[in-house]
């Protein structure tokens with residue numbers, strides 16, 4: 001089953017309540033929330049206050065993607081704000097294993113994110129600590145970038161690692177996902193697709209989500 005997680009980075013920030021509230025009826029499975037600190041990535045987006053506000057406007061699970069240095073410092077606050085999944089970048093912490101443990105202790109599902117240049121080998125000893133692996137298919141920081149095709153090989157490799165581990169772990173992709181790339185990433189083994197511009201840039205969001213799902217049915 002393919003799940004679609006629209007990224008609210010591409011939504012109208014001045015109308016966030018309605019933007020988020022419309023997603024469930026449009027067929028979204030999760031709401032993807034991009035948190036950027038201007039240090040780990042060259043952009044600043046939103047913080048735990050916005051997560052709390054979004055929480056009040058949807059019953060969908062909140063998939064919080066932390067693009068921040070030393071994410072362990074804020075895990076408790078994002079969990080308290082209502083995050084269901086909290087994903088931390090492998091590159092952003094010296095203690096990935098500990099950070100993932102902190103996410104679960106805080107009551108959220110734990111995700112680990114890999115930048116395009118990061119080897120999937122970093123997952124080798126932590127698969128028992130994660131509920132989700134997020135393979136970045138662009139360099140994090142901005143919406144609307146072009147999909148990096150070399151990531152298809154990484155997605156397939158991570159899919160094999162997950163299947164061999166025997167754990168129930170979601171494989172998510174983020175960046176440059178449209179109908180065409182949705183088919184490719186799903187064929188490579190991804191089952192959760194983040195989409196910012198492809199959903200919020202469409203006239204009809206329900207149709208855009210359905211189109212992503214139908215292309216990903218392989």
Ligand code: DX5
Pocket residue numbers: 007009010032034065138139140141142143144145174175176177194195196197198
């Ligand atoms: C990039 C973010 C993505 C972004 C995706 O740093 O992590 O979630 O919003 O946007 P699109 O789908 O437009 O590439």
Ligand code: ZN
Pocket residue numbers: 007032033034065174194
């Ligand atoms: Zn993201």
